Amino acid sequence: MNIRLAPSILAANFAALGDEIAAAERGGADFIHVDVMDGHFVPNITIGPPVVRSLKKVTHVPLDVHLMITEPDRYIEAFATAGADLISVHVEVTPHLNRTISHIHSFGLKAGVVLNPATPVGTLEEIATDADYVLVMSVNPGFGGQTFIPRSESKVRAVRALLDRAGSQAAIEIDGGIDRDTISRVVAAGAEILVAGSAIFHSPDPEAAARELKALARRSVPAAWADRT
Ligand code: DX5
Numbered sequence: 001m002n003i004r005l006a007p008s009i010l011a012a013n014f015a016a017l018g019d020e021i022a023a024a025e026r027g028g029a030d031f032i033h034v035d036v037m038d039g040h041f042v043p044n045i046t047i048g049p050p051v052v053r054s055l056k057k058v059t060h061v062p063l064d065v066h067l068m069i070t071e072p073d074r075y076i077e078a079f080a081t082a083g084a085d086l087i088s089v090h091v092e093v094t095p096h097l098n099r100t101i102s103h104i105h106s107f108g109l110k111a112g113v114v115l116n117p118a119t120p121v122g123t124l125e126e127i128a129t130d131a132d133y134v135l136v137m138s139v140n141p142g143f144g145g146q147t148f149i150p151r152s153e154s155k156v157r158a159v160r161a162l163l164d165r166a167g168s169q170a171a172i173e174i175d176g177g178i179d180r181d182t183i184s185r186v187v188a189a190g191a192e193i194l195v196a197g198s199a200i201f202h203s204p205d206p207e208a209a210a211r212e213l214k215a216l217a218r219r220s221v222p223a224a225w226a227d228r229t
C-alpha cells in the first residue's frame with residue numbers, strides 16, 4: 001500500500017492559504033485536497049479555478065481537486081488548465097462516467113470517481129478499470145468537521161474487494177471525519193489516500209498534526225498489504 005495524506009484546505013484559514021499549505025507540506029502532505037462546491041449538488045459554495053491557479057504557484061505537491069458540483073464535465077477543462085493534477089467527480093451527477101473519465105485523462109490528469117455514503121458500491125462495477133482512484137465519502141459532502149460515518153469502514157472493504165475482482169489497481173481515497181481515531185481503521189480496511197481537513201488545520205500546529213496522522217496511517221497498514229502497490 002502506498003499511503004498518501006491529502007490535507008483538505010476547506011478547514012484552513014483562507015486568508016493565509018500559502019502559509020497553511022506550506023505547513024501541511026512540511027508535515028508530509030502528499031497532495032493538497034481542494035473541495036469545490038457549487039451550492040447545488042451540495043448546500044455550500046467554496047472556490048473555483050482562479051483559486052486553484054493561485055494555489056498551483058505555491059504548492060509543491062499535486063493538487064487533488066474534488067468536484068462537488070452538478071455537470072462537472074462543463075468545468076473539467078477550466079480546472080485542468082488552472083493546475084489540477086487529479087480530478088474526482090461524483091457518480092451521482094455524472095451520467096456518462098466513462099466519457100467524463102476519458103475527458104479528465106485527455107488533459108493528462110488522474111481521474112477519480114466519488115461515492116456518497118448512500119451510493120451503493122455496485123455503481124463502480126462497469127468503470128472499475130477506468131478510474132485511477134475511488135473516493136469513498138465518509139460523511140455527506142458539503143461541510144468540513146462532520147462526524148465519520150462508521151459504516152464507511154466496511155464500505156472501503158467492499159470497494160477494495162470489487163476493484164480486486166475487476167483486476168483494478170485503483171487506490172481508495174477516503175474523505176470526511178478522518179482524524180487520529182478513525183485513520184487507523186480506514187487504512188486497515190484498505191484506504192490509501194487519506195483526506196483530513198479539521199484534524200490538521202484546526203489543530204494549533206498543522207505541521208505536527210499532519211506528521212502524526214501520516215505516521216499513524218503508515219503504522220496501520222496490514223502486514224499482508226505492506227508490499228502491495
Ligand atoms: C466534505 C469535503 C471534505 C472535508 C473534510 O464535503 O469533501 O474534504 O473538507 O473535512 P474534515 O476532515 O474536517 O471532515
Ligand code: ZN
Nearest residue numbers: 035066175195
Ligand atoms: Zn473533499
